[in-house]
Amino acid sequence: MGKAIHTNHAPNALGPYSQAIQAGDFIYISGQIGINPETGAIEEGIEKQTKQVMANLKAILTEADADFANVVKFTIYVASIDDFATVNEIYGSYLSEPYPARATIEVSGLPKGARIEMDAIVYTAD
Template identity: 75%
Template sequence: MVKEIHTENAPAAIGPYSQAIQAGDFIYISGQIGINPQNGEVVEGIEAQTKQVLENLKSILEEAGSNFSQVVKFTIYLKSMDDFTVVNEIYGSYLQEPYPARATVEVSRLPKNVLVEMDAVVYTQ
């Protein structure tokens, strides 16, 4: 069974995709960027964007009846690896051990020219 997950507390999709899809025991959350869902604007700076990304992910998780403790895999996309330490510190403040698996990559460009994007895979059992 495939089920769409959507909340008004995270930015609406800016293309033909869903905020998240539940497929069986897994939830696949689409990449989230630092858009404030209240006004649709990108927040400024790597710290603010990272926090907003994580708040957007948190809202989607809550809508799905889940939380960060059930995330099994994150992917973090950075405009610059120079921001790795800052992003890593903020990211870590949202999580508890055991930490999920993760990949972090530097990319040449992200939607709306943001500095960071994250997606997640969640196990619901």
């Protein structure tokens, strides 16, 4: 097993998992939903949830001495594919080329009624 990564600047895990695990040169960040770590509440609306998800991911990356440029793969889960354009615009504003690989999947439900969840794979050897 790798080394657990935890920050108080992102929400605590909702179950028996770590915010992230470092295994060699890779970091695997668990799915993040739009929970504000200061209030413990989920943000309202797809825009605010997406921005909070990105802030949570950034906090975990920072704790791991990495940033979005180190992410090689995102998986985005949305409760409605109708939110794709909004999510894509906000998500893209945090990134620069070369963009990471990505999959976007519509799902029937997410924890706490979230409208979006993202996980990430990070490469740190460069």
